[in-house]
Amino acid sequence: MARNGLGVWCGLSLVCSCGVAASVAVGSQDVPAALTPFDAPEGTVKVHGCFGDEHGHLEGGIHFIEQDPLVLELVEALERAQGAAHDNRVDIVFVGDGYTAGEMAQFHADVDRVLDTFFFYEPFKSYEPYFRITRVEVVSNESGVDNDPSQGIDRDTALDMGYWCSGIERLLCVNVSKAYTAAFMGGVDVDQVIAIANSSKYGGAGYPSNNLGTVAGSNAFAADIGIHEFGHSFGDLADEYTYGGPQTYNGPELSPADVSIFDRSEQISMETKWWRWMDASMSGFDGPTSTYEGGNYSEFGVYRPSNNSMMRNLGRPFNLPSAEEILKKLYGGEVDPIDDGTPNGTELMEGDTAWVLPMQPLDHDLTVIWYLDDVIVPALIGETSVDIAMLGAMPGSELKVEVIDATPWVRNPDTRANRLTETRVFTIGGCVRDPDLTGDGELDFFDVSAFLQALANEDPIADFSGDGLYDFFDVSAFLQAMASGECVPA
Numbered sequence: 001m002a003r004n005g006l007g008v009w010c011g012l013s014l015v016c017s018c019g020v021a022a023s024v025a026v027g028s029q030d031v032p033a034a035l036t037p038f039d040a041p042e043g044t045v046k047v048h049g050c051f052g053d054e055h056g057h058l059e060g061g062i063h064f065i066e067q068d069p070l071v072l073e074l075v076e077a078l079e080r081a082q083g084a085a086h087d088n089r090v091d092i093v094f095v096g097d098g099y100t101a102g103e104m105a106q107f108h109a110d111v112d113r114v115l116d117t118f119f120f121y122e123p124f125k126s127y128e129p130y131f132r133i134t135r136v137e138v139v140s141n142e143s144g145v146d147n148d149p150s151q152g153i154d155r156d157t158a159l160d161m162g163y164w165c166s167g168i169e170r171l172l173c174v175n176v177s178k179a180y181t182a183a184f185m186g187g188v189d190v191d192q193v194i195a196i197a198n199s200s201k202y203g204g205a206g207y208p209s210n211n212l213g214t215v216a217g218s219n220a221f222a223a224d225i226g227i228h229e230f231g232h233s234f235g236d237l238a239d240e241y242t243y244g245g246p247q248t249y250n251g252p253e254l255s256p257a258d259v260s261i262f263d264r265s266e267q268i269s270m271e272t273k274w275w276r277w278m279d280a281s282m283s284g285f286d287g288p289t290s291t292y293e294g295g296n297y298s299e300f301g302v303y304r305p306s307n308n309s310m311m312r313n314l315g316r317p318f319n320l321p322s323a324e325e326i327l328k329k330l331y332g333g334e335v336d337p338i339d340d341g342t343p344n345g346t347e348l349m350e351g352d353t354a355w356v357l358p359m360q361p362l363d364h365d366l367t368v369i370w371y372l373d374d375v376i377v378p379a380l381i382g383e384t385s386v387d388i389a390m391l392g393a394m395p396g397s398e399l400k401v402e403v404i405d406a407t408p409w410v411r412n413p414d415t416r417a418n419r420l421t422e423t424r425v426f427t428i429g430g431c432v433r434d435p436d437l438t439g440d441g442e443l444d445f446f447d448v449s450a451f452l453q454a455l456a457n458e459d460p461i462a463d464f465s466g467d468g469l470y471d472f473f474d475v476s477a478f479l480q481a482m483a484s485g486e487c488v489p490a
């Protein structure tokens with residue numbers, strides 16, 4: 001089905017299963033150390049695989065699977081080769097595996113189902129225009145993926161997807177190099193890759209360090225797993241369920257925004273983690289917000305912000321601290337509040353128009369504030385364009401515009417100021433002191449007469465030397481301007 005507001009791209013066909021093998025040259029030396037996931041044993045990559053039981057309760061967690069370190073270098077090389085165009089959107093690229101040439105309609109139907117689920121949940125629902133969805137049609141020789149429905153079934157597919165990854169039935173893995181190579185063939189910016197398997201078997205996986213997730217295309221729960229995994233890979237969020245780890249966590253404070261070793265009163269007194277959100281409830285999110293014991297695979301010693309969020313159970317909303325973190329990531333990397341407009345630093349003349357095109361969430365407008373010499377111009381609040389002539393600004397003045405996402409889903413003032421706000425500054429050009437005092441376009445006796453009159457009256461328009469005094473130096477500067485026939489610029 002057609003989706004409005006999304007730049008849906010499709011049409012590229014890869015005709016053979018080997019056609020997506022890496023075609024970009026990859027050097028074999030100098031793998032940058034910073035690209036290696038620090039928390040995974042050498043030669044492996046951290047993969048999230050969280051799966052629900054029949055009640056949707058999630059379990060599973062972190063797995064380490066073998067991965068060639070050159071994969072990361074390949075992804076970097078692909079980004080360089082593409083030029084990494086910044087399009088002010090989060091680009092999610094869908095690549096399919098196990099879809100034969102005759103099954104492309106199925107591929108698109110499966111992507112549609114995943115997207116419907118994805119944009120059902122806040123904050124993605126309201127921020128849907130911040131995402132650009134691309135689909136790359138990848139043709140496999142055989143239909144379906146490996147180990148589906150049971151172990152030992154091997155299929156010839158383009159991206160080598162398969163269940164029973166690392167011996168775990170529901171862990172659905174993909175050849176990351178092939179998935180990325182296919183994604184970049186879409187010809188667009190690639191921020192997140194979702195590899196979708198032609199399968200109805202329950203499963204999925206998230207590769208946080210690869211910005212990649214896998215999802216089963218036609219399983220009712222799979223799309224929900226997909227958005228849970230996106231919480232891991234995009235929001236760096238932790239699992240909020242309580243099994244799989246030590247019963248009591250005794251380690252240091254955890255880095256994800258949605259788990260903490262500090263309880264409510266400790267968070268408030270230390271002003272840490274989600275202390276600003278205590279008791280908050282908002283439509284579209286799990287709440288009320290407090291500290292609920294249990295999370296990050298342990299029953300005790302760890303707290304989560306709400307009782308039962310998306311990071312704990314399938315089919316649940318995110319909680320508010322998680323949403324704030326997702327918005328922080330959304331604005332911090334791929335999207336700026338001003339989508340287009342007069343470039344920062346432009347000198348504007350009378351007759352020019354300064355303008356901005358703010359990003360447009362579905363549920364609210366961004367706030368637009370204009371300042372003239374650092375003073376808010378009340379009449380221009382919310383305006384997206386300003387006629388400089390109407391502004392009545394003196395040459396040399398500074399015009400500034402601030403575009404702010406004032407969403408109540410962010411409470412950290414630093415996040416608001418540094419990520420949800422974009423500022424552009426312009427200078428007003430033109431003449432500070434124009435010898436054509438009569439304004440008739442002619443420089444003649446009448447201008448001299450008007451100048452002398454203004455000088456005698458100590459009128460600021462006669463202060464041609466700009467020193468606040470009315471003396472010989474003004475006469476000298478005025479005569480010089482007369483002689484050159486030009487005004488004195490700002």
Ligand SMILES: [Zn+2]
Nearest residue numbers: 048050228239
């Ligand atoms: Zn998880």
